[in-house]
Amino acid sequence: MREILLTSQENSSTVGDVLEPLNGPEADEKSGQTGQQFKVGRVLLRRLRRICAVVVKNSAYENVGVWYAGLIAGKLAAEVVYYYAGTLPSEFYRVLGDRDFPAFASLLGRCVVVVGLAGSCKAALEYVSGLIGVVMRQELTRYTHSRYLRAPSFYPAATSSSIDNPDQRITQDIERLTRSGADVLAELLIAPFLIAYYTMQCWSMAGIYGPLAIYIYFGIGAAATRLAMAPIIKQVYMQEQAEGDFRFHHVRTGESAESIAFISGEDRERAAADRALTAVTGTQRRVLGKQLHLGLLTQVFAYMGSTVSYVIIGVPIFMGTYDDKSGTELSSLISVNAFVSIYLIYRFTSVIELTKRMADVAGYATRLVQLWEELDRLDMEAESYDAESGASMCDSAVIVARGLDVCTPNGAQLVTGLDLEIGVQDPLVITGPNGAGKTALLRTLCGLWRPGGGEVQLARSNGALDVFFLPQTPYIIGGSLREQLCYPGLWGGRHAMCYNADIVRILAAVGLSHVADVVGISNLDYPYKVQTWLRLLSPGERQMMSIARVLFWRPKFVMLDECTSALDASAAEALYRAMLDAGITVVSVSHSAHLERFHSRRLHLDGCGGHTIHDIC
Numbered sequence: 357m358r359e360i361l362l363t364s365q366e367n368s369s370t371v372g373d374v375l376e377p378l379n380g381p382e383a384d385e386k387s388g389q390t391g392q393q394f395k396v397g398r399v400l401l402r403r404l405r406r407i408c409a410v411v412v413k414n415s416a417y418e419n420v421g422v423w424y425a426g427l428i429a430g431k432l433a434a435e436v437v438y439y440y441a442g443t444l445p446s447e448f449y450r451v452l453g454d455r456d457f458p459a460f461a462s463l464l465g466r467c468v469v470v471v472g473l474a475g476s477c478k479a480a481l482e483y484v485s486g487l488i489g490v491v492m493r494q495e496l497t498r499y500t501h502s503r504y505l506r507a508p509s510f511y512p513a514a515t516s517s518s519i520d521n522p523d524q525r526i527t528q529d530i531e532r533l534t535r536s537g538a539d540v541l542a543e544l545l546i547a548p549f550l551i552a553y554y555t556m557q558c559w560s561m562a563g564i565y566g567p568l569a570i571y572i573y574f575g576i577g578a579a580a581t582r583l584a585m586a587p588i589i590k591q592v593y594m595q596e597q598a599e600g601d602f603r604f605h606h607v608r609t610g611e612s613a614e615s616i617a618f619i620s621g622e623d624r625e626r627a628a629a630d631r632a633l634t635a636v637t638g639t640q641r642r643v644l645g646k647q648l649h650l651g652l653l654t655q656v657f658a659y660m661g662s663t664v665s666y667v668i669i670g671v672p673i674f675m676g677t678y679d680d681k682s683g684t685e686l687s688s689l690i691s692v693n694a695f696v697s698i699y700l701i702y703r704f705t706s707v708i709e710l711t712k713r714m715a716d717v718a719g720y721a722t723r724l725v726q727l728w729e730e731l732d733r734l735d736m737e738a739e740s741y742d743a744e745s746g747a748s749m750c751d752s753a754v755i756v757a758r759g760l761d762v763c764t765p766n767g768a769q770l771v772t773g774l775d776l777e778i779g780v781q782d783p784l785v786i787t788g789p790n791g792a793g794k795t796a797l798l799r800t801l802c803g804l805w806r807p808g809g810g811e812v813q814l815a816r817s818n819g820a821l822d823v824f825f826l827p828q829t830p831y832i833i834g835g836s837l838r839e840q841l842c843y844p845g846l847w848g849g850r851h852a853m854c855y856n857a858d859i860v861r862i863l864a865a866v867g868l869s870h871v872a873d874v875v876g877i878s879n880l881d882y883p884y885k886v887q888t889w890l891r892l893l894s895p896g897e898r899q900m901m902s903i904a905r906v907l908f909w910r911p912k913f914v915m916l917d918e919c920t921s922a923l924d925a926s927a928a929e930a931l932y933r934a935m936l937d938a939g940i941t942v943v944s945v946s947h948s949a950h951l952e953r954f955h956s957r958r959l960h961l962d963g964c965g966g967h968t969i970h971d972i973c
């Protein structure tokens with residue numbers, strides 16, 4: 357728990373800035389505000405442990421643990437084959453040196469079999485490690501979905517400034533983490549066994565000084581690479597952040613293509629896209645620059661290794677240990693000895709190279725676990741808020757606000773001390789100048805924002821919420837017409853039971869009969885892409901579809917945030933009449949005077965924190 361708190365404090369050092377700079381990572385880096393720890397140490401290990409625990413716990417039915425144990429066992433078994441293949445050249449030296457043709461032919465046959473086996477082992481292990489990566493991705497993503505896409509954390513996490521691009525962390529970072537993470541870990545796990553085995557072999561051939569020289573050589577290399585690795589983790593983190601911002605820019609311009617084209621904003625969008633690209637390539641260059649240092653170390657270390665292997669075998673030869681051997685025997689011995697010591701050095705080198713891949717993995721892991729940590733923090737905050745406020749889940753037929761202060765997440769007070777009770781058949785319209793806090797009041801009433809003071813009680817039936825909220829922008833989903841109408845499918849403790857006749861009746865009531873005709877009654881369950889729906893429905897028709905959902909669910913209350921702003925007066929009035937006829941009490945935010953007559957009271961926010969409530973005659 358304490359660790360979670362500490363991490364949230366780490367994260368929260370980036371929070372609080374209301375206005376975020378455009379090119380986040382660069383600005384963060386320059387101002388030193390990233391507030392993240394990128395050291396290869398306890399925090400990173402704790403995060404990796406958490407990822408492993410989630411995979412193991414959630415993938416029990418896929419037996420990923422068994423597959424992983426199999427992968428490690430397979431890698432160890434393959435090493436026996438590689439070792440055997442590695443000693444074959446020394447046998448070739450011997451049989452060729454002795455001009456022994458039958459032995460040469462038989463060795464050639466063995467060589468073909470062994471090399472074929474070694475290649476097959478490698479391909480099979482790559483396949484298994486790829487499969488494990490897929491299962492890991494599936495489980496980590498499902499777990500993250502289960503933490504992210506749920507109330508009450510979803511809204512604050514998705515809109516939070518303390519965690520960038522949650523979408524990218526879920527769709528891309530997990531994929532990259534799992535693509536190489538499983539293999540890197542397996543290699544790191546088998547490395548100690550192989551190093552122990554080849555140390556013994558090297559010792560038996562070259563004496564204690566052989567492995568000792570290699571160990572000292574590796575110790576220097578490991579210390580140098582540890583130093584070179586930390587900045588890479590940080591830069592990979594920054595690059596991912598910049599990639600997310602870049603992708604977001606393109607997603608947003610794609611979504612807003614019409615608005616941009618109407619106003620001829622292409623040039624400005626191109627400049628902004630180029631700026632985001634510069635931020636990405638800038639971080640990419642920095643990653644490459646940091647990787648160059650590590651690459652220089654690992655490559656020089658690797659190439660120098662073969663030279664060290666000749667020094668190792670050279671010492672016993674020049675000390676006369678092998679004076680009794682013939683020329684052929686000595687060549688064979690040098691070959692096998694060189695193989696053992698080069699392989700031992702290669703193993704050490706590959707551990708160091710693995711640290712390079714590990715640096716990338718650590719960057720992705722950091723981004724993923726940071727998201728979980730932010731979700732932990734939000735969950736804890738919600739729990740303590742519920743405990744403090746004693747949030748009541750009792751049934752109630754009214755919406756009540758007592759002494760309610762409406763504040764933005766940054767603490768700016770918009771409405772002060774609101775006392776309000778809305779009963780059934782007591783529709784209320786909320787008015788006020790732009791920016792007065794009308795939407796903010798709805799957000800606070802429905803619990804998306806915490807009240808700055810006072811309390812809120814919402815209507816409930818059998819413990820389930822009886823208030824439906826419709827935002828300013830209608831939300832259109834990908835799926836069938838039935839799903840479109842029944843969204844979100846489960847509401848107020850009820851599962852959608854939507855018969856064909858209901859669809860036809862409700863669409864007719866909101867003026868969307870033609871949509872049912874276009875789709876066809878036999879096609880009500882045919883899933884269409886969201887783009888198809890967006891082409892089929894005009895902005896006004898999307899608002900009609902939102903109201904159709906209200907008529908389908910028939911809640912006691914509905915809160916409408918300028919939900920008919922794209923409709924002509926008669927269409928908007930028809931929708932209000934349909935809702936009132938269905939016995940639904942509306943609480944509307946509206947700038948349209950002609951809709952006031954559908955309400956019995958008006959709450960007016962003056963934009964300076966004050967408010968008045970009047971009856972509408």
Ligand SMILES: Nc1ncnc2c1ncn2[C@@H]1O[C@H](COP(=O)(O)OP(=O)(O)OP(=O)(O)O)[C@@H](O)[C@H]1O
Binds near residue numbers: 788790791793797
């Ligand atoms: N997520 C947020 N973080 C900080 N401040 C916010 C946030 N959302 C809105 N605000 C601020 O709260 C104020 C009120 O916004 P709100 O959307 O409630 O106004 P409104 O009365 O609905 O305006 P309009 O009639 O233009 O829709 C605005 O000045 C805005 O800057």
